[in-house]
Amino acid sequence: MVTYVLRRLLVAVPMLLGAMSIVFFAMRVLPGDPCVAMMGDQATSEALADCTRNLGLNRPLVVQYADYMWRSVQLDFGKSLRQGYPVSEYIGRMFPHTFILVMAAAVVAALVGIPVGIVSALKRRNPLIDYPLRIFALLGLSMPVFWLGILLLIFFSLRLNLFPLIGGGDLDGVISMIRTGEIFRYPGDFLAAVADVLHHLALPALALGFTLAATVSRLSRSAMLEVISQDYIRTARAKGQIERAVVYKHALRNMMVPLLTIIGLFVAIALTGTVLTETVFTRPGLGKMLVDAIGARDYPLAQGAITVFTMIIITVNLMVDMLYAAVDPRITYK
């Protein structure tokens, strides 16, 4: 197992370096000068020249590339051109916002998608149940997250005034209270801050989770269809077990293996979704940061964000592969 993980990690290194190189050159291919983007209409020729020199953008591209790669392997992604924060610190502050959004969306997707998929598979011969559930899946697959997000905002925030319009709540405050131990001194404040974060999280998680739920439900349905046609399910039924026991004890666990396969894909879709979700809900996070960084031609920040996205996807895929062995004892790694 350890050898397998090490081998996978070794393969991940060139993959990561390749992704970083592509991002580096893609950012340079984009037209637009970061200094002009920073200074806007008030840029003077002298100020622009100073800015270009100070940021090292006047150096040959090859030198900039070599410098970037060398620093990156030392885990130094540089500083945001626009705001001056070290990129790693900036990403570190944005990551929790995106992490809780992806997690919450995953919970929504799992809570909605898996039961819908299972019911749809089990009741596939009942059009009154199967068809609406398939329409639900189709809607989720075809409805862009930004559009659903806007609908949710209009209905729940504007019409009903139940949810906040923008922001992510004071997550920084929550993290700070945990880190400094204030959580124990002011448990009431802590709970209020957590509730506020959840209050801000609900609609974005629902929007992102719903679109993911559609994918999950389709995959759960096909996984369940495959499992319930197996011999051991027939045997279980022949033994006289009730349907609930057949589904829970035998079918559900076995359908987890094909479901796990898509978790890697799921994370990629979710991360892409956060870019739109965070923008629509004006939430802080890696996705919104990436969009803004590209718009402002903030090279180090955009490069850092995409590197992190790549690392997350590589890590999640590795973890999924390892989970196979945990879920299915027949699978071992050498």
Next chain:
Amino acid sequence: MARFIRSRLAAVVVAALVALGLFVPADPTDAQRKKILNIAAKEPDTLDPHASTLGQSQAIARFMFRGLTRFAIKDGKVTTAEAEPDLAQSWTLSPDGTLWTFKLRKGVQFHKGFGEMTAEDVKFSFERQINKTPGTRYGVNLDVIKSIEVVDPHTVQIVLKAFDPIFLLRMAGYQQGYVVSKKAAANHDQFKWNPIGTGPFYFDRHSPREKVVLKAFDKFVGGRPQIDEVHWFDVPEDATKLIGLEKGTFDLLYPEATTCDFAEQVKKIGAVLDQWGPGGQQRFYIDMTHKPFDDIRVRKAFMHAIDRKAIKETMYCGDIARLATSVVPPGYFGHAPMNFPEYNPEKAKKLLAEAGFPNGFTIKNYFISKSFFYPKVLTLAQEQLKQVGINVELQVVEHATFHENIRKNLNPFVLYGGTRITDADPWLSLFFDSKEIPDPATGNKGTNFAHYRAIDDLLAAGRVERDQKKRAAIYAEAQKRMERDLVCLPIQDVSNQWARNPKRVSNPFDPNYGEFSLHYSYNYPEMLKIIN
């Protein structure tokens, strides 16, 4: 089974939504006690007042920083044409006009215990810009300074290279004029997000991509502000800002662009637009070196083809903007009204025919920014130019790309806007001095998009002239020459605007041009008051 799952699922979703939706915001007593001003704007790129040219960064800087002088309050109005004492209590000028001696106000405190402001801080504040500390942007505005001497902790002498007619305006709390704490700003990188000034609010914290929180400064020299906290939210979209204003999430908003629709929405929800002059002027520069615009008849035809009034009314109906009357806007020293070719498509066609273009011509690959006012104004102009046979094939690009391309001289005429210190010298120097002609070969990224060279002598003369009447005459002559050469067609002077919920926040100045300002915001944020 299915029913079981459905019922559990429905229960979970309903319970979660109801619980979260009906959740009462945290700590209501705290919210009631504190007077919090919620502002929707874009996120500043830095809080170092010398380091950003972006509107939102300059606007928030005024909440935290002050200068030796400030824009004067006269008859209940703020004027940017005159300066009055602020951190300096008085000053004198030597007879030769090159030595300014400033007496500093005593007891002015920096935020967060950084001590009393002294002459050392003033010297440092200007020298860090003159020495071009990386990231600072306004050193060029202090090029007139030869040296700075600290006479005693409360006296500073500034020696100029030559007399500067607008030096007191340069010392105002705006861009290069802000005084920062030497001790805090010595570490330039940290200062970006840990700013220490003497203004009415101090920086508390920054949650990137979400908000900046400022708190009232108890020891502010003008007295503690009534507002306890300012929450500056990062809200890029104007539509979101408006919804937030209507719902009470925000009290003030700084729009990306104010249009008729925007103004109507503001009015409809019962808010007011605080409008400040002189605002930004939007204008067309015609590159007189670019064929066929090297022919003055073509330039004149271009101007006859543009219906400025129609553009102004479509973009900024009513008094949101004023039809431009000169390339130097009213409110700037040296402004003199100019005459421009009137809107007359027939005359335009005739001139084009005379110049050898009876069927007009086509401008391919014309680049225009997708941001701000640019695409809207250009689309209107495109339609008007088409009527006389000038076809403009637009390519809408990112704002950064637009800036890059216009500095590569790719557009034969350039739409551009801006605000500067309200005097003809810096304004004309930046846009019409031959030193500012953009040139990709030399890397010059200046803003003289007309490639104009005919007023260099007047600009040089104006800089050394001490008699204000004579200066005014020099700039009037400059405007006359530009009227003759037809190199720039100003369209409209657009006021700077913020929308305000008057039931929540009061401002002592008349919303309708009661203030002139240069930093796109309130000159005196300490005078804003939360009403309830």
